Amino acid sequence: MKVSVIIPTYNERDNLEELFERIDGALKGYDYEIVVVDDDSPDGTWEFARSLAGEYPVKVIRRTEEKGLSSAVIRGFKEAAGTVFVVMDADLQHPPEVVPELLNAIEKGADIAIASRYVPGGGVKNWYWYRKLISKGAIMIGRLALPKIRDVKDPVSGFFALRRDVVEGAKLNPIGFKILMEILIKGRYKEVTEVPFTFGLRHAGESKLGTKTMVNYLKHVYRLMRWEGELDRLIKFTLVGLSGVVVNEGFLWAFVNFLGWDKILANIPATELAILNNFTWNDLWTFRDLQRKPLWKRIATFHVAALTGALVQWVIYVGLVYLGMNYLVANLIGIVVSFVVRFLVNRHVTWG
Ligand SMILES: Nc1nc2c(ncn2[C@@H]2O[C@H](COP(=O)(O)OP(=O)(O)OP(=O)(O)O)[C@@H](O)[C@H]2O)c(=O)[nH]1
Numbered sequence: 001m002k003v004s005v006i007i008p009t010y011n012e013r014d015n016l017e018e019l020f021e022r023i024d025g026a027l028k029g030y031d032y033e034i035v036v037v038d039d040d041s042p043d044g045t046w047e048f049a050r051s052l053a054g055e056y057p058v059k060v061i062r063r064t065e066e067k068g069l070s071s072a073v074i075r076g077f078k079e080a081a082g083t084v085f086v087v088m089d090a091d092l093q094h095p096p097e098v099v100p101e102l103l104n105a106i107e108k109g110a111d112i113a114i115a116s117r118y119v120p121g122g123g124v125k126n127w128y129w130y131r132k133l134i135s136k137g138a139i140m141i142g143r144l145a146l147p148k149i150r151d152v153k154d155p156v157s158g159f160f161a162l163r164r165d166v167v168e169g170a171k172l173n174p175i176g177f178k179i180l181m182e183i184l185i186k187g188r189y190k191e192v193t194e195v196p197f198t199f200g201l202r203h204a205g206e207s208k209l210g211t212k213t214m215v216n217y218l219k220h221v222y223r224l225m226r227w228e229g230e231l232d233r234l235i236k237f238t239l240v241g242l243s244g245v246v247v248n249e250g251f252l253w254a255f256v257n258f259l260g261w262d263k264i265l266a267n268i269p270a271t272e273l274a275i276l277n278n279f280t281w282n283d284l285w286t287f288r289d290l291q292r293k294p295l296w297k298r299i300a301t302f303h304v305a306a307l308t309g310a311l312v313q314w315v316i317y318v319g320l321v322y323l324g325m326n327y328l329v330a331n332l333i334g335i336v337v338s339f340v341v342r343f344l345v346n347r348h349v350t351w352g
């Protein structure tokens, strides 16, 4: 196999020498090239990288028209000559010594090998607790919103290897914020392996990640949800939920008015009928393509989801009212959270 190590850079001049040296040491015995994609860095990263091309097999692309991390990586894919691509940062947060482990995983049959912070043996070093929290929270949101990647522990890692055919012909969006997530959703692959590594603080230079990061990440997750059809499901699930309100109210009214049932007790069959209504529409419409579990199991877990949602709603209501919040606002928050919980339980369990 021929390996192309793709490195997006912006003002990373002071990291290059050590980076190339360690890559070269780690890849002894491999046929490899380094592809640096630099966005015309003011510190002259591109120039300096070119000056090292005599010593190492480096190809430098200096972009002046385009900017951005993901588009730089995609450009790297286009320019790379290898059969296997490795993507890594320039600031030595991604230890080059891990690259052979990624390549081993590919040789053993993985299509994508991810250097992962969140599998046993991996981790982060010297991070404040809030950076850890944000990182883990962001990953959890991504895995919940995109069931296709729910088994991947670190789908936003910037350090990974893949076979060329995974991305060849894939419609990768260059404004996508996390390129690995983009690839995991749109690429052509079967097997993903994660190799542990420890992510520390950058070696030299400055971070390019600002405060807009989280918003951009959520936008990216949203776009991928649309691509996957998960957003359509969410909309259908909402419409079905609204139909359930009508069914619930209608039967409650009919039971009390026509059958003269007790108002308190009549609520129970009315609610159950609404649950069955919602189940039916969701089963035949929202999640039609996901009827994998036996029907009785789907019905059972749908009820569990409904019950869990109701419980969550009640706990939030009581808690927020206790904290002094207006009861109507508290209830609204409860309803929204309950809705999200029910959608997720149903998406991942009932029709998982
Ligand atoms: N070509 C290009 N490379 C970029 C751009 N933004 C970041 N990079 C490179 O992408 C890699 C990751 O960026 P970092 O700033 O290190 O992001 P980070 O590792 O999450 O943040 P730190 O922990 O602060 O280093 C580095 O090699 C950067 O030089 C960009 O707009 N264009």
Ligand SMILES: [Mg+2]
Pocket: 089, 091, 093, 202
């Ligand atoms: Mg970095």
